[in-house]
Amino acid sequence: MLIRLLTVAVVLSVLGFLPASSANAADGFELTFPQEAEVTGFSNSWGAARSGGRRHRGTDLMAPKMTEVYVAADGVVTRVTSSGRAGRYVTVTHADGWETYYMHLNNDNPNTNDGRAPWFLTVAPGIYVGAEVVAGQLLGWVGDSGNAEGGSAHTHFELHRHGRALNPYPYLRDALERALIPPEEHTITAAYIR
Numbered sequence: 001m002l003i004r005l006l007t008v009a010v011v012l013s014v015l016g017f018l019p020a021s022s023a024n025a026a027d028g029f030e031l032t033f034p035q036e037a038e039v040t041g042f043s044n045s046w047g048a049a050r051s052g053g054r055r056h057r058g059t060d061l062m063a064p065k066m067t068e069v070y071v072a073a074d075g076v077v078t079r080v081t082s083s084g085r086a087g088r089y090v091t092v093t094h095a096d097g098w099e100t101y102y103m104h105l106n107n108d109n110p111n112t113n114d115g116r117a118p119w120f121l122t123v124a125p126g127i128y129v130g131a132e133v134v135a136g137q138l139l140g141w142v143g144d145s146g147n148a149e150g151g152s153a154h155t156h157f158e159l160h161r162h163g164r165a166l167n168p169y170p171y172l173r174d175a176l177e178r179a180l181i182p183p184e185e186h187t188i189t190a191a192y193i194r
């Protein structure tokens with residue numbers, strides 16, 4: 001028992017999780033980590049300066065092109081579209097005024113940077129405006145579309161509530177912790193905290 005607890009503590013500290021933060025507990029909104037956790041890197045860049053005097057309003061989930069992107073919580077798809085900065089992107093509306101954005105999705109044909117991929121290489125089957133989706137469902141694939149073109153592939157992930165962008169970083173950290181630790185270890189951790 002103690003050894004297993006220590007194992008959890010070591011894993012968490014290696015991942016930079018200690019002290020455990022549970023920013024979500026207060027508002028009750030829990031995310032499923034929205035990308036293949038094992039190959040995704042991210043840091044807190046909320047508010048960082050961007051071109052044209054803009055501020056960074058999301059978290060960049062760095063991963064190789066075509067890494068799987070997942071729906072972060074149950075909801076309804078509200079946009080499957082593209083824009084100059086965001087590139088190809090999807091938004092999902094959840095209960096209680098929550099919304100998630102998944103930007104810079106793949107727009108390239110295999111082994112090219114042509115920006116001309118058909119949309120079935122951008123979003124997964126079943127992802128269309130009005131579709132009901134569930135947490136963890138395959139949403140699409142990582143890319144470098146929009147102003148990520150020429151840079152490193154990543155998903156620019158945003159979290160909004162009632163139309164206002166919130167820093168998704170603490171939610172993502174919490175979600176990553178749950179994604180990487182097997183369920184039986186969760187129980188042990190919970191027992192330990194209690």
Ligand SMILES: [Zn+2]
Nearest residue numbers: 058059060156
């Ligand atoms: Zn970004």
